[in-house]
C-alpha cells in the first residue's frame with residue numbers, strides 16, 4: 660500500500676511548524692507549503708513548495724506532484740490582524756478553504772482534510788462556557804470566516820463526500836514558532852520578555868479569562884480526530900475542545916513561581932474588545948465521547964514546558 664503523504668499548508672506558521680516536526684519525527688512523509696520557507700533546521704530537509712493558498716492551480720500542482728493523501732490547511736489571518744485588514748483576511752480565509760475543499764472533492768488521492776476552527780466562532784450570547792451547539796454570532800472577520808467555514812466543511816462532506824474534520828481551537832501556546840496577529844498571542848509573547856528591563860505590558864485586561872491549550876495537545880487533537888473512523892463522528896462541523904482557562908494575572912502568577920521578580924502591567928487595546936466577546940471555556944463532552952479527546956497539559960505543565968524550551972532555570976518548587 661502506498662505511504663500516506665501529509666501536506667501542511669501554512670507550514671511555517673505556529674501550528675504548522677509543530678505538526679510538521681511531530682509527523683517528521685514519527686517517520687511520516689511530509690510536504691510543506693507556505694509563502695515563507697521554513698526556518699527551523701529540523702524541517703529544512705523536507706520538501707517545500709512556495710504556494711499561496713489563493714492560487715488554486717499552484718495548490719493543485721503541489722498536491723498532484725507529491726501524491727498528497729492528507730491535507731492540513733492552516734494558512735489564515737487571525738482575529739486581531741483580520742480586524743485591521745478585513746477584506747484581505749476574508750479573501751485569504753475563505754478562498755483558501757474553498758480551494759482546498761474543492762480540490763479534495765476532485766482529487767481521488769486526497770483521503771482526509773483537517774481544517775482548524777476556533778473559539779472565535781462564538782460571541783455575545785454564546786455563554787461563559789460555550790456548549791457544542793451554542794448560539795454563534797461572531798464579532799470578528801476571522802470569527803465569521805471560521806463560522807462560515809464550518810458550514811462549508813459540512814456542505815462538502817454531505818454533498819461532495821469530502822472527509823474534512825475540524826476542532827475549535829482556543830489560544831495555542833507552543834515553543835517552536837511564534838503566533839502572529841491573534842488576540843491570545845500575549846500568552847506566548849510574554850515568555851520572550853521575561854527578563855527585559857521593564858515590566859511586560861499586556862494588551863488584555865488582568866482578569867480577561869480565555870480558553871487556552873498547549874501545542875502538544877493541539878497537535879494531538881488534529882492527529883487523533885483524523886485517526887478515527889468517520890462513522891464515529893456525529894459532528895460534521897467543528898468539535899469544541901477544551902484544555903485550560905486562565906486570565907493574564909493567573910498566567911503571570913504561575914510564571915512568577917519560576918521567575919521571581921517578574922512583573923507585568925496592563926494597557927488593554929482593541930484586542931480586549933475581541934477577547935471580551937469570547938467564552939471563558941468550552942464544553943467538550945461530544946469530542947470526549949466521539950473520539951476520546953482528553954488534554955494532557957494544565958497551566959503549571961504549560962509554564963514549565965515554556966520555561967524549559969527557553970532554558971530558563973526554575974527554582975525548586
Ligand code: AKB
Nearest residue numbers: 737738777841842843
Ligand atoms: C486568535 O487569537 O485569533 C487565535 C484564535 C483564538 O483562534 N489564537
